Amino acid sequence: YCDCRVDKFGFADGWNYNEIWIDxxxxxxTSEAMGSDALEDTAALVESLISDxxxxxxxxxxxxxxxxxxxVLYNLNMTKADKVHGKVAIxxxxxxxxxxxxxxxxxxxxxxxxxxKPDRANTRQVVYYMTDSDFLKEGEAxxxxxxxxxxxxxxxxxxxxxxxxxxxxxxxxFCPHGRLAYGGSDPAIQAxxxxxxxxxxxxxxxxxxxxxxxxxxxxxxxxxDQKGQFVNKLSVMAxxxxxxxxxxxxxxxxxxxxxxxxxxxxxTNWGLDEPSTNAVAKCGYVDSTSASLAWGAGxxxxxxxxxxxxxxxxxxxxDC
Numbered sequence: 001y002c003d004c005r006v007d008k009f010g011f012a013d014g015w016n017y018n019e020i021w022i023d024x025x026x027x028x029x030t031s032e033a034m035g036s037d038a039l040e041d042t043a044a045l046v047e048s049l050i051s052d053x054x055x056x057x058x059x060x061x062x063x064x065x066x067x068x069x070x071x072v073l074y075n076l077n078m079t080k081a082d083k084v085h086g087k088v089a090i091x092x093x094x095x096x097x098x099x100x101x102x103x104x105x106x107x108x109x110x111x112x113x114x115x116x117k118p119d120r121a122n123t124r125q126v127v128y129y130m131t132d133s134d135f136l137k138e139g140e141a142x143x144x145x146x147x148x149x150x151x152x153x154x155x156x157x158x159x160x161x162x163x164x165x166x167x168x169x170x171x172x173x174f175c176p177h178g179r180l181a182y183g184g185s186d187p188a189i190q191a192x193x194x195x196x197x198x199x200x201x202x203x204x205x206x207x208x209x210x211x212x213x214x215x216x217x218x219x220x221x222x223x224x225d226q227k228g229q230f231v232n233k234l235s236v237m238a239x240x241x242x243x244x245x246x247x248x249x250x251x252x253x254x255x256x257x258x259x260x261x262x263x264x265x266x267x268t269n270w271g272l273d274e275p276s277t278n279a280v281a282k283c284g285y286v287d288s289t290s291a292s293l294a295w296g297a298g299x300x301x302x303x304x305x306x307x308x309x310x311x312x313x314x315x316x317x318x319d320c
Contacts, residue, residue, distance in 0.1 A: 002184070002192035002312060004169035017165055018051065018059045019066050020172050022124045025109050026072040027102035028084075029131035031094045042130045043084040046072055049165070052080040058168065068168075069113060069120070076113035097131060099146060124313070126171050128164070153188025173314045180237075181312070182230050191312035196220060196231070198238035198245075202303035205283040208246050209260065212308035218260040219248030220307040223267050228286070228293045231307055235288065240305040244296070247306075249284035251275075251297070257284070261309075269295050 005013040026046055050070055051057035058068040060079050069076040072084060106127045129146060147155050156163050170188040175181040175195035183193015212218050222228045235245050248260030271294030281297035285304055
C-alpha cells in the first residue's frame with residue numbers, strides 16, 4: 001500500500017483512493033498573484049478531490065469505514081454538494097498570499113475539527129497550499145518560501161500538480177509518535193519499511209516475542225547490513241542496559257532457523273563459531289560490542305532487550 005504507485009495517467013496503481021483516511025485543509029491563494037483564471041481552475045480542482053462515493057477520489061462520507069475530511073470554506077466537513085467555484089474571488093490590492101496566516105488558520109480549523117470529532121486525534125493532518133505556483137507561466141518563478149515550507153517529497157508545481165492524489169496516499173503512510181520509520185527511497189514514504197520501537201527491558205525471547213505480538217507487531221528482523229545498523233541504533237537510542245539484544249530469528253524444533261516475518265531471506269551475520277550447537281541455543285541475538293554486529297545463538301530463557309517492528313499507519317490502521 002505504501003508504494004503509492006500511479007500509472008501514466010496519474011491514477012492509482014495497486015491501491016484505492018477511497019481507502020485514504022486523512023484530514024486535509026486546503027489553503028487557497030486569493031491574492032492578485034494567483035489571477036482569476038487560475039483561481040477558477042483551483043476551485044474546480046478542490047471540488048474534484050471530493051467523491052460522491054462512486055468515484056475513486058477522497059471519500060467524505062463519515063458513515064464509511066475509511067473517510068477523509070476536507071476543509072477550505074466548510075470547516076473540515078465538505079461534501080460533494082459543497083461548492084468552491086463562485087464562492088472565492090481575488091482580493092484586490094493583495095499582491096501575494098500570507099503563507100503564515102494561512103497556516104495558522106489551518107491549525108485553528110484542525111483544532112475545531114478535533115473538538116467536533118475527538119476520535120480523529122490520530123489521523124494524519126495535511127495542509128495543502130494551492131497557489132500561483134501551481135499555474136506558472138513560462139518564465140515565471142516559483143515561490144521559494146513555499147517550496148522551503150513543504151515537507152520533503154511533497155512539493156509539486158505546474159508540471160506535476162496532478163500528483164496531489166498520490167501525495168495524499170503518501171501522507172496516509174506514517175509511523176505514529178514514539179516509533180521510528182525505516183526504509184523507503186522516497187522521502188515522503190519512509191514508513192514503507194515499517195515502524196520500530198526498542199525496549200530496554202531484559203526479558204526471555206518468548207516473552208519479547210509475545211509482547212511485540214500483543215502490540216500488533218513482531219520481533220525486529222534483519223535482512224541486510226543496513227537494517228542491522230538501524231536495529232542497533234534503536235537499542236543505543238533507547239539506552240539499553242545490555243550489550244546484547246534479541247532479533248526475530250529462532251531455531252525450530254526441526255532444527256531450521258526461521259524469521260519472525262516468515263521471510264526466506266538467506267542473509268545471516270553469525271559471529272565466529274556461531275550458531276552455537278548447544279542444545280539450548282535456539283534464539284538469535286546481536287552482539288553490539290562486535291564491530292560487525294555479529295549474531296549469536298543463545299539460550300532463549302536469558303533476559304535481553306529487544307525491538308518490535310510494526311506495519312505503518314495506513315488503510316486499516318485507524319487506531320495508530
